[in-house]
Amino acid sequence: MRTGRCGELTLDDVGSHVRLCGWVARRREHGEHLAFVDLRDSTGVIQCVVEGSVELRSEYVIAVSGVVRRRPEGMENPALTTGAVEIGDCTVEVLATAEPPPFLVDDRAEVDEAVRLRHRYVDLRRPRMQRNLRLRAAVVRAIRAAMDAQGFCEVETPLLWAPTPEGAREFAVPSRLHRGDFYVLPQSPQIAKQLLMVGGFDRYYQIAKCLRDEDLRADRQFEFTQLDMEASFVTQEDVLGFVSEAVLDAAQAVTGERPPPIERMTWEEALDRFGTDKPDLRIAAELVDLGEVFAGTEVRAFGGPCVKALRVTGGGTMSRSRLDTLVERAKALGAKGLAWFRVVDADGASALESPLTRAMSEGEREGLLAKTGAVPGDLVLAVSDEHRSACTVLGQLRIEVLGRPVGEGPHRYVWVVEFPMFESIGADGHPVAAHHPFTMPHPEDLDRMATDPLSVRSQAYDLVLNGWELGSGSVRIHRADIQARVFAALGISDEEAESRFGFLMGAFRYGAPPHAGFAFGVDRLVAIFAGEESIREVIAFPKTQSGADPLTGAPKPLSASSLAELGLRIAAR
């Protein structure tokens, strides 16, 4: 039907007869003797010259036959990749007419996202979406190649799975044949892949759809795609290597450059230096510990067990009302308060401006300046609280005040390792699992599981890129005795373990190899590669924040007959 594609024509093609197909991007008519038609396909736009008049409208689908020729001197268009050439002596055939599109098919037109989604098929024609989805395809291709090269076998796992309440809400699917019973859509193939390990597939991976019925965000959709992998007879170190290889290969495939080896830090270090378990290393500023400076201080605001500070370079010009907003923000984040210090120049020396300075000793003022390295024109924010709270509050302010770069700067990957086994003590007095209950505790910490659970580290790890959690994984428990101790620590009874995970525990009785795995979000990785703020921009047909699809109208009521067949009745609201 066509001899080539619009965006691929260059001066090398001059003289060749071509037939091209695509959409009418723009047209410029000069009376009945001359018209320019910009023809667009997935590769780009080319100018077609018609000697005569045309009966075309925007977005008509046409086939153009003509001869590639060099544009006349001075008529080149550097804005087009094909701007050196044009198609001359064109004859045009209309393949399909089109109503005027709801918005301009051009990246320069800013369009409300609801309108874009309602007419996604038009939006997808725009270069941005073409670029993003093709980038996504390239990333997935590279990941598959990397996993294949490392000896992994792709295995599909069921979408219709058994309810195994694990944390995230599950989507339920009613069964017609077993009226009153339900399948659920998997939050992840977690248990399935552990069964594959028992089944002898010692290196498994899958580009898997995962479904979670939780509220949506810019980086969260009901359904999302993960590279899911698991391997037997491996250590944590092996897994980090496998995943690094896949991610760095993907980066190389789309940027042409291989990033340096991924750096690593412990969870404790990430919290202490950046106030978060997903540090954005593009932001240079780190949290500073002022514990020594304010040891035994008279200042009540700094009497907490920990004092942390953040230097805001150039923040000294911030208005009082802006600072008040920051104080409120810190309180909303859970801090008891937020101290601020403007650093000013006083006869060539640095001095502090703050409601607190009067109560501070000379040594405290000097110590604060020395430790933070702040100079006149800077701002210093400080929080005194429990270590974790002080760090997380300042960690959040670090992002909000210093600003997270979007789509700029280098890609800063980091492995965060040695996550705590338990994240807090729950209302029932038992610790709450930070990862999932199959996570292997750190061998050195096993003895403290019953006595001091919050100090127990796990063999769980996250991969973080530019402040986004790309994914997480862990070494799994394959020994029944350790699993029993973890269930006991979590307060999960034998009966409960049996009913929730019985089939997995049963499988483990038949010879479970030591295994470990990982899963990371493909949507997030692609969004960062594409410089997009939302994963919706790298998904062909995403849902809105309320979980609706403006194009199809989903979700919708089911017909009465369908409900009856499934044995369902809708309760009154």
Next chain:
RNA sequence: GGACCUGUGGUGCAGCUAGGAGUGCACGCCGGCCUGUCAAGCCGGAGGUCGCGGGUUCAAAUCCCGUCAGGUCCGCCA
């Protein structure tokens, strides 16, 4: 469950603080002119439930209450 922002011809905005006739801008659309344009240009024209409902008022796009939709975030996401 909660906080904040947004909603005005097909698209993007202004108008709202301080109420006075659907007022304005750009793009698109329709018609006309135009033989080298390129987000073509020039002339003319059409197109509106100011998201929806209620209230205040002589009078509401504008003020108040509610509601719906979209977005950002908190909760939630083992």
